Amino acid sequence: MRIVTRIGILLLIVGMQGCATYGRLSGVPSDGQKSVFKDGRKTLISIKQNIVAVSPDTEIVTSGQRGDFVIAVNNGTSQDILFSTEHITASADTNGQLSMLKVFSYDELIAEEKKRQAWAAVGAALQGFADSMNAANAGYSNTSGTYSGSVYSNYGKSANVYGSYSSTTYNSAAAQAARNTAQANSEARFARLQVEGRENLKNLSSTILKKETIFPGAWQGGIVKVALPEVVQQPQEIKLVVTVAGEPHEFTFTQEKVQGK
Template sequence: MRIITRVAILLLIVGIQGCATYGKISGIPSEGQKSVFKDGRKTLISIKQNTVALAPNTETVTSGQKADFVIAVHNGTSQDILFSTDDVTATANTNGQLTTLKVFSYDELVAEEKNRRAWAAVAVGLQGAAESMNAANAGYSNAFGTYSGSTYSNYGTKTFSSGSYSSTTYNYAAAQAARNVAQANTEARFARLEADGRENLKNLSSTTLKKETIFPAAWHGGLIKVELPEVAEQLQDIKFVVNVVGEQHEFNLNNS
């Protein structure tokens, strides 16, 4: 029982704990680009035949964790173009050491969320099993005591005796009530987990950049998630390259 409880607690802690180190990320416009503020975000805009805009979703990022970036593409050609996260690459440069950063696709994020829910369900199940075992033991009660006294034999001999005793009783009603509470708590946790999972998938579907055909003169955009490097004492240069049907748009940002 103790092992099950400890495993459940460990899984829950792993699921919620995060890194406490934070950094700030900011875009630096290159030649031919301009920096504007859009919805409070500092946004870099690269204008060629096609136009690409890129901005961190928030200025503050967590060291070594995923960060959201807003990206939008305008089709300036006379043909339909296909665009997705496959057309976005990112690298980090720390003191000349170049690191490729993972850019997650929509399908990868959905699979990651489903995997998170599966592990969270394991934790909820283990916690429920531990509580159910504790509930089964709730019906037991123990009594302890001591006794002492004197007895006389038929011949008038006096004998003194003492000792201790214990007894165990089981209250089925109390145990069943505890089991009902444990079951209700487990069902409530599973319901919250399911609701949170649906909401997370809904948010992914409505905000994440997906593969899309962009018609001439049309815009398409959304959020992309990028695995950032650990924040270092030295200033880190982060570069995004956005490929729009062979046309390269490079964006430079600092992570400090």
């Protein structure tokens, strides 16, 4: 039953993934903006006193999930400027209904990843506890059965007897082997979590836009994660406003449902 249950859960997860809805983000340049291709991605460039370039990291997005936007800023002033996700806002227009979208900061993403790691460690600990409990019982084996027969007395009389029996034996070698396996699996599980956690934090640190001081003439940028709306049949307008030293740069993207997905 346990194998059947696991297979059922796996099929359910696969089925849920297969039912996901996808959208395509397309940049729509406005007056004063250029549309170019950079690293294979369609990029919108707004040129004012400062320069801002924005492109979706991937055009195809999952409905209701976060979208990654690559944002690069050039300081065209003669002064140092401070730039972060605090200077970026996002909104969606769905059938005339305007809604603000969450723009995630670097600190929020780091805190989120650390919380995920903490819960993953709890799950690993619970799994290790269950393995230890199973290992504790691994050395025991039970034998049971029934018996029946006839007995005779000294006077030649007979009687039928029947009953049941059970016995428990303990194999210390088998128990120790099970404990060793459980311990090794637990250590390997925690080691994988530690490696995965370090890699995730390293990836966030190297790719996500962080608060930075941009010197005159210098570029700064990174990936910004935005909570996109659910994909619907009608095209939706996604707007990003990037404000650099008080100068707003507005970018428009269209989110359309990918047919056949």
